[in-house]
Amino acid sequence: MNRRPDPRVFAALAVRRSPLATRATRATLATLAAALAGCMSLAPPFQQPPLPVPETFPNSAAQPQNGPSAAETGWKDYFTDPTLHGLIADALDHNRDLRLAIQRVEEARAIYGIRRADQFPTIGVEADLARARVPADFSGVGRAVTANQFQVGIGLASWELDFWGRVANLKEAALQNYLATDAARQAVTLTLIEQVANSYLSLRELDERITLTQKTIATREKSYRIFKRRHEVGAISKLDLKQVETLWRQAVALGAQLQLERATRVNALQLLVGKPVDLPHKNIALNDKAVMSDLPAGLPSDLLVNRPDIIGAEYQLRAANANIGAARAEFFPRITLTGSAGTASTQLSNLFTGPSFAWNFGPSVSLPIFDMGRREANLDVAKSQRDQAVTSYERAIQSAFRDVADALAAREWLAEQVDVLRATVDAQAERARLAQLRYDHGASPFLEVLDAQRDLLAVQQQFVETRRALLSSRVTLYTALGGGSFASSADAGRANP
Numbered sequence: 001m002n003r004r005p006d007p008r009v010f011a012a013l014a015v016r017r018s019p020l021a022t023r024a025t026r027a028t029l030a031t032l033a034a035a036l037a038g039c040m041s042l043a044p045p046f047q048q049p050p051l052p053v054p055e056t057f058p059n060s061a062a063q064p065q066n067g068p069s070a071a072e073t074g075w076k077d078y079f080t081d082p083t084l085h086g087l088i089a090d091a092l093d094h095n096r097d098l099r100l101a102i103q104r105v106e107e108a109r110a111i112y113g114i115r116r117a118d119q120f121p122t123i124g125v126e127a128d129l130a131r132a133r134v135p136a137d138f139s140g141v142g143r144a145v146t147a148n149q150f151q152v153g154i155g156l157a158s159w160e161l162d163f164w165g166r167v168a169n170l171k172e173a174a175l176q177n178y179l180a181t182d183a184a185r186q187a188v189t190l191t192l193i194e195q196v197a198n199s200y201l202s203l204r205e206l207d208e209r210i211t212l213t214q215k216t217i218a219t220r221e222k223s224y225r226i227f228k229r230r231h232e233v234g235a236i237s238k239l240d241l242k243q244v245e246t247l248w249r250q251a252v253a254l255g256a257q258l259q260l261e262r263a264t265r266v267n268a269l270q271l272l273v274g275k276p277v278d279l280p281h282k283n284i285a286l287n288d289k290a291v292m293s294d295l296p297a298g299l300p301s302d303l304l305v306n307r308p309d310i311i312g313a314e315y316q317l318r319a320a321n322a323n324i325g326a327a328r329a330e331f332f333p334r335i336t337l338t339g340s341a342g343t344a345s346t347q348l349s350n351l352f353t354g355p356s357f358a359w360n361f362g363p364s365v366s367l368p369i370f371d372m373g374r375r376e377a378n379l380d381v382a383k384s385q386r387d388q389a390v391t392s393y394e395r396a397i398q399s400a401f402r403d404v405a406d407a408l409a410a411r412e413w414l415a416e417q418v419d420v421l422r423a424t425v426d427a428q429a430e431r432a433r434l435a436q437l438r439y440d441h442g443a444s445p446f447l448e449v450l451d452a453q454r455d456l457l458a459v460q461q462q463f464v465e466t467r468r469a470l471l472s473s474r475v476t477l478y479t480a481l482g483g484g485s486f487a488s489s490a491d492a493g494r495a496n497p
Contacts, residue, residue: 041165043172043325046318052394053401057297057408070295070481071306075193078478081290084200087273091196094274098192101185108178115174118167121159126340127152150351153342153358160336166329169322176319183312186485190308192272194479197291198472199269203279204286205468206262211283212460213255220248220453240446247450251457286467291474297408297481303400306482310400313393320386327382330375333367403480410473418470421463428456 070078075088092098130149139145162168224244231241262281270277304310341359345351368375435452438444 040163041169041325042328043165043169043322046321048314049390049394051300052398053300055301056299057401058405059408059412067294067296069298069302069306069486070478070483071302071486073292073295073478074484075478078292078295078483079197079290080292081200081287083279084197084290087200087269087277088193088196090275090277091192091273092189095192095272096274098185098188101181101188105178105181105185108174108181112171112174112178115167115171118160119162119171121156121337123154123156125152125154126342148346148348149344150346150348151342151344151358152351153340153344155340155342156337158336158338158364160334163335164329164332166326166334169325169329173319173322173326176315176322180312180315180319183308183315186308187312190479190483190485193483194475196269196272197475199265199272201286201290201468201471201475203262203265203269204282204284204290205464206258206265207282207284208286208464209461210255210258210262210281212457212464213251213258216457217248217251217255220244220251224248236446243446243450247453250454254457254461286464286471288467288471291471291478293411293474295474295477295481297404297477300397300401300404303397303404303482306485307396307400307480308482308485310393310396313389313396317386317389317393320382320389324379324382324386327375327379330378333365336364336366338362338364400480404477407473407477407480411470411477414466414470414473417466418463421459421466424459425456425463428452428459432456 076085079085079088128149128151130151132147132149134145134147136142136144160167224241227236227241227244230236231238266277266279269279304314339359339361341357343351343356344358345356350356432449432452432455435444435449439446439449
């Protein structure tokens with residue numbers, strides 16, 4: 001008793017065909033698949049939205065115009081501090097957020113591979129054994145019959161002929177999503193570099209402020225001991241003594257506050273780096289040349305090819321366009337092919353001998369007639385997602401423009417503030433020296449000395465903070481301009497499926 005080969009098996013080729021015929025059939029299927037892959041697409045043509053920002057950055061004429069762009073400058077060239085180099089390199093190797101972004105890229109790559117495979121027939125092999133008993137009432141020969149069936153075949157199952165580009169558009173959407181995920185990985189890398197650099201600069205700022213505070217504490221403690229002796233011999237009033245003590249203890253409290261900030265900053269830096277870091281306190285000044293200063297801003301249009309977040313938003317927009325094409329294709333008939341070929345026999349010994357060749361071929365056409373508006377709703381969803389992608393793309397451009405504009409303004413005005421504060425520190429130091437001389441000669445009360453020393457410490461702290469803010473503005477400008485996107489492309493490797 002013969003049983004029809006299972007139509008769920010993959011693409012149809014007979015086991016008993018000659019090798020030449022088998023190769024010819026495979027070539028035919030591959031050619032047909034390639035032809036179908038070039039069928040019409042119902043996706044709307046991609047149109048890049050216009051720039052929703054001015055054509056130039058604010059005060060662009062006053063910015064540097066020469067030199068390599070941020071995209072052409074790798075982070076190893078832009079940052080000059082060797083300790084910072086080591087921290088960034090460790091972060092790129094061990095940071096968990098970056099590792100997660102890389103794993104998402106691998107997931108997107110695999111999803112794209114699945115969609116790409118849907119365009120081609122998949123050939124499979126199946127072997128079946130069946131044994132059945134038919135009662136006498138149904139056998140047709142008046143007695144019970146027990147029969148065996150052995151079958152071997154290869155074939156294809158439900159291969160869709162992609163006349164309307166549904167499968168091709170789904171593959172294109174998966175490809176664009178994969179590229180967007182890789183752009184997101186690049187954006188995470190750039191953000192990580194910025195965070196590590198700023199954390200390191202903040203740590204060095206705190207080191208310098210702690211050093212200044214420790215020197216102030218030592219000086220004021222010495223002054224307190226001197227004033228205490230003078231009070232004991234009746235040379236000064238108790239009010240003067242308490243004023244000196246207040247000044248000293250304020251410096252001690254500031255030192256404790258800065259130590260706490262430093263400890264939390266080290267913990268934050270360790271989280272970014274992804275492993276323990278050894279950065280003890282150093283009595284050195286903040287390196288004003290730890291970050292390059294001159295960097296041309298270029299034009300806002302350059303951000304379209306330099307900023308990973310904008311590149312990723314464009315890929316998402318292209319994916320949304322492709323999804324519209326897939327949704328439109330649902331309105332047309334879906335044609336699939338199912339078939340198999342092989343040998344079948346009631347005896348295992350006759351499976352590959354005699355007239356045992358069996359085959360089946362079943363094209364199928366399906367088109368929903370009444371689905372309560374499901375396909376229209378799917379198309380509306382795809383169009384809405386496309387509109388959202390356009391808005392997200394424009395928002396990414398506007399955010400990037402603001403990032404660059406803010407960084408340019410910070411670089412300009414913080415540099416001016418640093419110059420002003422440097423002169424202010426010198427003036428306050430001279431004021432404190434003169435106030436101390438006036439007090440020593442009895443020309444003024446100690447309150448004048450107290451105010452001068454308090455103001456001196458405050459402006460010294462502010463000066464160090466502003467210098468660090470200036471360096472951070474250079475870091476922010478570098479990342480806002482898509483720093484190293486061209487220089488690192490050879491190392492990181494752009495997506496090339």
